[in-house]
Amino acid sequence: MRTISVSLALALAVASAGASASSPAYQEQQKLHDIAGAVSAERIKQDITKLVSFGTRHTLSETTSDTRGIGAARRWIKAEFDKISAACGGCLEVYYQSDVISGERRIPEPTEVVSVIAVQRGNVDPSRYVIMSGDIDSRVSDVMDATSDAPGANDNASGVAGTLEAARVLSQYEFAGSIVYAALAGEEQGLFGGKIMAAQAQEDGWRIKAVLNNDMIGNVEGINGVVNNTTARIFAEGTRMDETDADERRRRFTGGEVDSPSRNLARYIDWMADRYITNLDTMVIYRLDRFGRGGHHRPFNDLGYPGVRIMETNENYHRQHQDIRVEDGIHYGDTLDGVDFDYAAKLTALNAVSLASMAWAPSPPAEVSIKGAVSPDTTLSWQAPSAAEQELIAGYRIYWRHTDAPNWEFSRDVGLVNAYTLENIVIDNYFFGVASVSKDGFESPVVFPGPAGAFGE
Template identity: 30%
Template sequence: MNKFGIMRKLMNAKILIRKPSLIIILLILGALACSLTAEPPPTLPPRTPQVQATLTPQNPLVPQQPVVTTDVKGGLDNNLGPTSPPPALPTSVAVITFDSPNMTSELQQVDPNRLYNTVTALVRFQNRHTLGLPNPDTGIFAARDFLMAQLYQIQVDNPQSRISIESQPYTFPYAGQSYTAENPVMIINGTDPTAGIVIIGAHYDTVNANAITNAYLDQPGANDNASGVAAVLEIARILAQRPHRASIILIFFSGEEFGRYGSLAYIEDYLVRFGMTQNVRAMINLDTIGSSSGPNGTFVNNAIRVYSAPPNESPSRQLARLAEFTVRYFLTDIRVTVENQLDRAGRWGDHQSFSDAGMPAIRLIEYAEEANKFHNTLDNLDEIDPDYLRRTTQVALSLALVLADGPNPPTDIRIDTSQSPWRIEWTPSAGATRYVVALRKSDSLTFQQELIAPTNSFAHSVLQSFDVVAVAAIDANNQVGPFSAEVYLPASVAAAN
């Protein structure tokens, strides 16, 4: 029996004792409740698993194709409909530049070879069907054990970090029977109780559309969704190396293909039960992000789509705008197109579970999607472009770093129209040295103008050319944080009425 097989038998026999769910939740609640001046809780000792799975080394990978430098389809459309172009930037307003050493260093750590190795390991389990029975070598329980071993290894490699790991069991009904499945979870406890919780997730289950209830048909699921799982695991390895202001939950959902059972169970059994939904700053769902090839020979390796719940002012849509803004300033070889939908027509994802429960949530998905290669054996390793998967992973990581490390945004933006030009002001954010003022027309899915404000107020005629404003803080390390809730400027409010 190989190393993986021994480890899986040990876990199925419950020789590996998991930490109780309640302990992990209490750790997060304690971190959120403590003050910034209090002594930090002691570092949690790493727990060494009985057996650790390792990835099989492979030859270094090279990009399948050069990065496309022209816009796809004549340009990425980020507007709800026809809109007037933004006004020219006044020369008296500072142009935004960022040089964040932490973000630059950590984004460069994303390794396409390691990502591809993880996808390969998951494909080798033949399928990851949620209705499957425990098996040491194939199926979803074998995949669960592999993921748990990888998470334990991250914990062992980073004893300085306060990391908690568990696999959350839940039951769900299907076709008149009750089934049990699990969601592997890693929590990196944050240092600032005011920074909230950032959740990064991907579903690891698969289904074969030829017989969706057959748990034993071959279904590699390389792109849908071993690609997203590999990205979350890679992000976990990088984020675990140092503390972050926000607590970060990295989770692998089962049951997504049958109706989001895993994400619904996690929300109900953990976030709702312990009153944590209001602390969730964002949920980032990575689902099908590894292929640059589309139908009819199309090829797009410099773009990714983001879906979010409408309307255009919703917290989820505002999170999607933050993703587009972040990538535009911190990554040079990929861009985000914000879609005006919750998901593709007739489709769903685990982000929907979170936005339905009132939490900001988005789905990242590749730009060139080939529908006839999902839920069948065509979804194999041939579909994975390792360097494109590196870029899409960097998109999610860059957003996570802004959410988890940046200063808190202002919460009380005030608009003074009694003088010309108009002025906006706000209470200073802790740790902020300057601010980003972002503006858009009401019908734009993205910000159309970003300006630097050196203090907690900004006055300029440019304000009267837009409808919506939001403000983000920047700290002394040049780390930008999330934007405030968007505020409509008075002229737009009057026009809307």
């Protein structure tokens, strides 16, 4: 029979108590319930219907017509953002963002790729941004066919309509950080709208803390026969794309493979779903996107920004990238009858509460570091809050979990400090992170220590 010393038993008891008895009560936010309840399925239906009415929104399609093609579609989107801004007293900065692309496999001739951007400036930390995006363009079976009808009702009028609706709802509030609503072009031809926006953001010094890319948020009937309006997927990359050789070596010894900023952003959105969205369970998918495929969050990930893809759980490939037709009794094409508007509203509400919570919260902690090797204790430290956020921030919350646990299990409020030691909680046995908390209880995403988990300055 194996025996254990009294002192060791006491040490194990202290460590166990330290882990299990340190979970502060979450502060429920009525404003987030109000935001979720304000999202309108009927308005989303109207917007998707209007976008479908342009016939095709192919990147290479007509730009001069007022009724057909991507030119008419983007002018309508801008007009809608302008209306939203007028209703909130000019709270949005609305503009086109473009570049001429040519010599590409899917854009061989010079083509202006034009996105529509609307920025709602924060009143405390305006250079900090969270972004919601959807894709303007649509396509049929032949990716180069710019003239055939390509309704793109779900892919991706649903994402653009959700972005417009989130702007309508959130523009009624003021936030500490800035929120950006983006209708991005050129996705089907090579993610060009996202590439243009991400590069410009980097050049302009935007401190992007989250990109929520919405690509197909309206289908509930899968190609597998499953009909389900109660789940959604959040795709999030693992190790970050901008990792250096030195960062990779450090990660090998300290961890971080499942704690990129994108992964912890996904956990945050999943947490929002649990608390504020009725009858929705989100699945955090440990992959950049669907197997071998891509979306408009990827250009942001490529530059080191946290980004995820939010979308339906059950895809129907008969309704994606298809000529409109009936073949062997099967209806092909991305038409209005394949969209569940209530479900699109549910996923839009998830975006809206996540954006609002992050924009009301302080910035995620920067320069988070950790030490505790060959010690019974674990010490975390981080950068002091900026001068602008001194009046906003109440303090910090440390999180930890077992290394095989997908979500944070334990937490402790540690006050307005820049370092804290968790006594008798051994660094080898857990993963750790730090979040910042506002005076009214809004919390940032959790930041894993070191370059692997950093959200940037």
